[in-house]
Amino acid sequence: MSDELLDVRNLRTTFGTRDGTVHAVDGLDLSVSPGETVCLVGESGSGKTVTCESITRLLAEPPARVEADRLRFDGEDLLDAPESSLREVRGDGIAYVFQNPQNALDPVYTVRAHVVEALRAHRDVGRERARERAVELLAEVGIPNPRERCAEYPHQFSGGMRQRVLIAMALAADPDVLIADEPTTALDVTTEAAILDLFADLAAELDVGVLLVTHDLGVVYEVADRVIVLYGGKVMETGSAASVFENPTHPYTRGLLASLPGRGDEMRPIEGEPPDPADPPSGCRFHPRCPDAVDACRGGDQPPLHELGRAEGRRVSCVYYDDSVNADPASLDGGGATPSADSSSSGTPASAADDAVGGEP
Numbered sequence: 625m626s627d628e629l630l631d632v633r634n635l636r637t638t639f640g641t642r643d644g645t646v647h648a649v650d651g652l653d654l655s656v657s658p659g660e661t662v663c664l665v666g667e668s669g670s671g672k673t674v675t676c677e678s679i680t681r682l683l684a685e686p687p688a689r690v691e692a693d694r695l696r697f698d699g700e701d702l703l704d705a706p707e708s709s710l711r712e713v714r715g716d717g718i719a720y721v722f723q724n725p726q727n728a729l730d731p732v733y734t735v736r737a738h739v740v741e742a743l744r745a746h747r748d749v750g751r752e753r754a755r756e757r758a759v760e761l762l763a764e765v766g767i768p769n770p771r772e773r774c775a776e777y778p779h780q781f782s783g784g785m786r787q788r789v790l791i792a793m794a795l796a797a798d799p800d801v802l803i804a805d806e807p808t809t810a811l812d813v814t815t816e817a818a819i820l821d822l823f824a825d826l827a828a829e830l831d832v833g834v835l836l837v838t839h840d841l842g843v844v845y846e847v848a849d850r851v852i853v854l855y856g857g858k859v860m861e862t863g864s865a866a867s868v869f870e871n872p873t874h875p876y877t878r879g880l881l882a883s884l885p886g887r888g889d890e891m892r893p894i895e896g897e898p899p900d901p902a903d904p905p906s907g908c909r910f911h912p913r914c915p916d917a918v919d920a921c922r923g924g925d926q927p928p929l930h931e932l933g934r935a936e937g938r939r940v941s942c943v944y945y946d947d948s949v950n951a952d953p954a955s956l957d958g959g960g961a962t963p964s965a966d967s968s969s970s971g972t973p974a975s976a977a978d979d980a981v982g983g984e985p
């Protein structure tokens with residue numbers, strides 16, 4: 625039995641479309657261990673959702689086609705598994721938390737009824753026991769006064785509290801893995817931070833593995849153990865969240881970081897558009913938008929993932945780290961993305977806010 629709950633090697637997911645074959649995910653490796661939070665990060669269309677749905681085999685095949693050298697949950701092969709085993713895995717082993725808590729909760733049922741229903745769908749448990757367990761689960765996900773509040777209806781809950789209810793429902797199956805696909809997009813920033821903290825806590829306390837999808841690299845630093853940066857279906861960079869965040873190596877990762885607010889410098893969105901998935905550029909998928917692109921970036925296929933530091937599992941797909949190419953990583957501009965201790969610049973959001981409130985010079 626392997627230690628890894630999810631074990632994916634060389635995942636390739638394509639879609640047959642009228643415009644040709646779309647390579648939505650191309651050559652992705654991923655593993656999630658108990659208690660670990662792994663984040664998939666990348667702009668819209670980079671392949672995050674397709675990755676999650678490929679793992680749980682939720683995609684309609686065809687038009688999708690899912691191939692991999694290895695696709696396992698808790699040692700069990702999911703690539704050739706019959707639909708009945710897949711259903712079992714999706715029911716008990718891997719639980720999904722979806723994006724929009726509004727649509728997922730039924731306005732005519734109480735919060736408790738939702739969680740009881742989720743519990744009874746997964747195991748043979750009596751109604752009374754399920755009602756008790758529902759209160760426990762709501763407490764576990766941080767609903768205050770769960771015994772009283774569970775009698776309320778979804779509309780009486782805030783967006784963040786509704787998302788907590790959905791997480792409680794996902795936990796009802798007692799899963800080994802939680803997959804959360806942008807679970808906080810509908811929420812404000814403060815609530816988002818609280819919900820993401822909850823995932824990290826659940827991973828630690830319940831020993832579940834969490835696969836978290838986000839396009840905000842900022843949240844990753846707070847909650848993730850490891851991060852996988854995707855662009856155009858390819859892995860650009862991967863490693864421990866702290867090392868990727870503090871020392872981003874791929875120009876795309878640097879660009880993502882520079883596009884975040886509150887990094888000391890001016891926010892700088894990455895210019896240009898993501899690649900056409902039906903007709904991606906040759907070479908590095910990012911080269912048409914890359915401020916540091918050299919000739920070696922343009923030809924051939926995506927550069928292999930070079931190992932940077934074995935201990936941290938740091939790997940980057942960029943020719944600057946290929947010894948056979950004459951390009952020095954030290955010359956990478958970074959676009960102002962590297963964390964800077966210099967906060968004296970007058971354009972920071974904080975000083976702008978001070979001006980607005982205090983009216984001081």
Ligand SMILES: Nc1ncnc2c1ncn2[C@@H]1O[C@H](COP(=O)(O)OP(=O)(O)OP(=O)(O)O)[C@@H](O)[C@H]1O
Nearest residue numbers: 639641646648667668669670671672673674675901
């Ligand atoms: N059914 C489909 N048929 C054809 N192409 C598809 C299909 N589903 C997804 N794709 C393509 O696969 C690529 C990856 O899509 P995916 O939804 O995984 O992106 P994402 O990273 O989750 O983006 P977002 O942040 O917007 O959710 C996109 O180019 C998308 O157009």
Ligand code: NI
Nearest residue numbers: 672673674805
């Ligand atoms: Ni998505």
